[in-house]
Amino acid sequence: MKRSWYASPYALWMLLFAVVPLLFVCWYAFTTPDGAFTLANFQEFTKPRYMGVILRSLKLALYCTALCLLIGYPTAYFLAGRGFNHAQSLVVLILLPMWMNLLLRTYAMMTLLDDNGVLNAALTALGLGKVRVIGTEGAVLMGLVYNYLPFMVLPIYTVLKKMDYSVIEAAEDLGCNPLRVITRVVIPMSVPGIVSGVTMVFMPAVTSFAISTLLSNGKIRLAGDLIDYIFNQSSNPNRWNIGSSFSLIMLVLILLSIGFLRKVDPDNEGGGMW
Amino acid sequence: MKKVLALMLVAMLLAVALTACKKADQKTEEPAAAVEETVEEAAEAPAEEAEPAEESKPESSARAEIKVYNWEDYIDREVLNLFEKETGIHVNYVTFSQNEDMYTKLSTGAESYDVVIPSEYMIERLIKEDLVVELNLDNIPNLENVVDNLRDPIYDPGNAHSVPYMWGTLGIVYNTDMVTTPVTSWTALLDETVEGKIFMMDSMRDTVAIGLIMNGSSVNSDDLDELEAARKWLLDQKDSGVVDGYILDQAKDMMAGNEAAMAVMYSGDALYAMEKNDKLAYVIPDEGSNIWVDGMCIPKTTQNQEAAEQFINFMCRPDIAKMNMDYIYYSSPIKQVVEELSEEELASTAMNPTDEMVKRCEYYVDISSFKNAGVYDDIWMDVLM
Known part of the structure; x- marks a missing residue:
C-alpha cells in the first residue's frame, strides 16, 4: 500500500470542507442570483468605500505584524536561550490565552481598556489623566496584536531552539561581538521562523473580524466585517454573490502574499502552516 | 498495514452511523x-x-x-x-x-x-x-x-x-448631567459641544430613519432624492466626528454606567437604563420617530x-x-x-407615550420590494464602512 493512502481521511475532510465550499464561493462570485455568468459582482468593489476598507485592513494587518515581530522576536530569543530552564512552562503561558475563545478575550480587552475600565482606573489612581482607547484604531491594533502574538513567538522559538549553538560559539571565538552575533548569525539563521511567523500573523489579521467592531464600538470595520455584513445583513438580493466575489478578492490577496513569502523562504524551513 | 486500513474503515463507518443516529434523534433531542x-x-x-x-x-x-x-x-x-x-x-x-x-x-x-x-x-x-x-x-x-x-x-x-x-418607540436617551438643556430634537445628535460620548444604533432601518426624518421625509421613503439627503445627513454627522460608535445592546449599559452622554435607543432599553441611573431621560424627538x-x-x-x-x-x-x-x-x-400600570409607569414616555407622541411616530413597512430598496443598504454601508 502506498504511503500516501494514510492521508486519505484528511484528503476527504479537505475535499468536503475546503474544496467544495471554495467551489461554491467561486460559483457564486461569477454568477447572478439566477445562475447566469457575470463579472458585475467584482465591479461592485471599484466603489471607493470598499477600497477604503481593504486599505484599512492591510494597513492594520501590517502594523500588527510589525509589532508582533518587534515584541515576539526578543521574547522567542530569550525563551530559546541556553541559560533559561523554564522555557517550556513559559511557552505554555504564551499559549494559555489561546485556550480561550477569541471573542471572550476581546470582551476582556474591552473591560480593560474601557473609559471606566481597569487601565483608566489605574491611571486615575496614579494621578494621571484618563486616556480614551476604545473606539480608536489603536484599540483595534492592540486587540489584533494581543490575539495573534503567540503565532509569531512560537515558530521563531522553534527555529531558534533547533539552531546549532556551536555556530554561535564559533562566531564568538572568531571575535564577533554579541550584537554582531545576533545581526550576522542568529537573525539570518532564523529567517524561516520569521517568515512563518509573519505569515501566520498577517493572514488572520488581514481577514479578522469582530475584534475591530467590538474594540471600536462599531466605528472601524475591516474586510472581514464587510464580508460578514454582506452575507448576514445586507438586503441586497445579490448579497451571496457580492460577498463571494469579495471573499475571492481577499483570497487572491492572501495567495499573493504567500507567494511573496515563499520567495524569501523557498524551502519552507520555518514549518509554516500556510 | 491492511489492519490499519481496516481499522480506519471501521472508524469511518462508525462515524457515519453515529451521525445518522443523531439525525434521527434530532426532533426530540437536538444537540x-x-x-x-x-x-x-x-x-x-x-x-x-x-x-x-x-x-x-x-x-x-x-x-x-x-x-x-x-x-x-x-x-x-x-x-x-x-x-x-x-x-x-x-x-x-x-x-x-x-x-x-x-x-x-x-x-x-x-x-x-x-x-x-x-x-x-x-x-x-x-x-x-x-x-x-x-x-x-x-x-x-x-x-x-x-x-x-x-x-x-x-x-x-x-x-x-x-x-x-x-411594542415601543425609537428615541434618544441622554444623561441630564452631561446634556444640560433638555433634548427635544434629533439635532442634539449633531451637538459637538456635548462632553461625553454619543452613540448611534448598529441597525440599518433605525439609523437611516433618522436621516430621513431630519429631511422631513417618511421613514419608508422610496424617493431617491430623499434618500440621498438622508445619506448626506448621516455621513456629515459621521464625518464631523460627533459619533462615538454604532452599537446595540452595549448602549444601555454604557448609559446606565455614565459612560456616554447620549444614545439612540428603543424605549424598553431606555427604561432599563433609566431604572439603573436616575439622571437619564428619554425623549421621542419633535420631528417624529418610529413606533414598532x-x-x-x-x-x-x-x-x-x-x-x-x-x-x-x-x-x-x-x-x-x-x-x-x-x-x-x-x-x-x-x-x-x-x-394595572402604576402611576409612575403611566407617566413614563418610554413605557406609555402620549397620544400626541404616538401620532408623530410612524411604523416601518417592508421595503424589500421598493424601487430604491438597495439604496437603504448602500447608505448603511457608507455609514458603517
Whole structure:
C-alpha cells in the first residue's frame, strides 16, 4: 500500500470542507442570483468605500505584524536561550490565552481598556489623566496584536531552539561581538521562523473580524466585517454573490502574499502552516 | 498495514452511523450547539408543590421541544422555566440582535425554528415571502387579551400570522448631567459641544430613519432624492466626528454606567437604563420617530406547530406578560397588564407615550420590494464602512 493512502481521511475532510465550499464561493462570485455568468459582482468593489476598507485592513494587518515581530522576536530569543530552564512552562503561558475563545478575550480587552475600565482606573489612581482607547484604531491594533502574538513567538522559538549553538560559539571565538552575533548569525539563521511567523500573523489579521467592531464600538470595520455584513445583513438580493466575489478578492490577496513569502523562504524551513 | 486500513474503515463507518443516529434523534433531542442556550429546568420546586403542572402535563413520555428565536435580552428566563414546568415542552432558546440577521437565518432554511419574534416590517416581509405559517387561532385563545389597537394590524390582517409580543418607540436617551438643556430634537445628535460620548444604533432601518426624518421625509421613503439627503445627513454627522460608535445592546449599559452622554435607543432599553441611573431621560424627538411592534410568528420550518402555538398563547397570559414586562421594560400589549400600570409607569414616555407622541411616530413597512430598496443598504454601508 502506498504511503500516501494514510492521508486519505484528511484528503476527504479537505475535499468536503475546503474544496467544495471554495467551489461554491467561486460559483457564486461569477454568477447572478439566477445562475447566469457575470463579472458585475467584482465591479461592485471599484466603489471607493470598499477600497477604503481593504486599505484599512492591510494597513492594520501590517502594523500588527510589525509589532508582533518587534515584541515576539526578543521574547522567542530569550525563551530559546541556553541559560533559561523554564522555557517550556513559559511557552505554555504564551499559549494559555489561546485556550480561550477569541471573542471572550476581546470582551476582556474591552473591560480593560474601557473609559471606566481597569487601565483608566489605574491611571486615575496614579494621578494621571484618563486616556480614551476604545473606539480608536489603536484599540483595534492592540486587540489584533494581543490575539495573534503567540503565532509569531512560537515558530521563531522553534527555529531558534533547533539552531546549532556551536555556530554561535564559533562566531564568538572568531571575535564577533554579541550584537554582531545576533545581526550576522542568529537573525539570518532564523529567517524561516520569521517568515512563518509573519505569515501566520498577517493572514488572520488581514481577514479578522469582530475584534475591530467590538474594540471600536462599531466605528472601524475591516474586510472581514464587510464580508460578514454582506452575507448576514445586507438586503441586497445579490448579497451571496457580492460577498463571494469579495471573499475571492481577499483570497487572491492572501495567495499573493504567500507567494511573496515563499520567495524569501523557498524551502519552507520555518514549518509554516500556510 | 491492511489492519490499519481496516481499522480506519471501521472508524469511518462508525462515524457515519453515529451521525445518522443523531439525525434521527434530532426532533426530540437536538444537540446543544455552542451558541444555543438550553434552559435548565428549575430544580428547586418539589413535584407535589408544582400544582398546575400535574393537570396539564401531556401523557406522552417523549419530551417535546420547541426552538424559540428571539431578540437578545428580550425575555425573563424564568418565564421559559414556567412554560416548561406547566406544559412539559422543552424550550431551546436562541437569540438574534437585528431583524436582518434573523431574516438571513430564516430565509436560508438551514435551521428550523418554531417561534420567531421579529418586528412588524419583517413580519410583513416573511408573510409576503411565504416563510411563516398561518396560525391556528383556536389554539391561541389569549389573543383576546391583546389591546384593540394592536389587533388586526395593517401588516398582518386578522392576526393571521402573528401575535404582538411587545411594542415601543425609537428615541434618544441622554444623561441630564452631561446634556444640560433638555433634548427635544434629533439635532442634539449633531451637538459637538456635548462632553461625553454619543452613540448611534448598529441597525440599518433605525439609523437611516433618522436621516430621513431630519429631511422631513417618511421613514419608508422610496424617493431617491430623499434618500440621498438622508445619506448626506448621516455621513456629515459621521464625518464631523460627533459619533462615538454604532452599537446595540452595549448602549444601555454604557448609559446606565455614565459612560456616554447620549444614545439612540428603543424605549424598553431606555427604561432599563433609566431604572439603573436616575439622571437619564428619554425623549421621542419633535420631528417624529418610529413606533414598532414585535410579533410572535411560526416559521414554515416548524417541527411542532401546536407546541409553538401553545407557547404563543402562554406568552399572552396576563401574569406571564407582566413578568416579562417587569423584566425587560418594554410595553406589553396585554390589556390586563396595561390596566394595572402604576402611576409612575403611566407617566413614563418610554413605557406609555402620549397620544400626541404616538401620532408623530410612524411604523416601518417592508421595503424589500421598493424601487430604491438597495439604496437603504448602500447608505448603511457608507455609514458603517
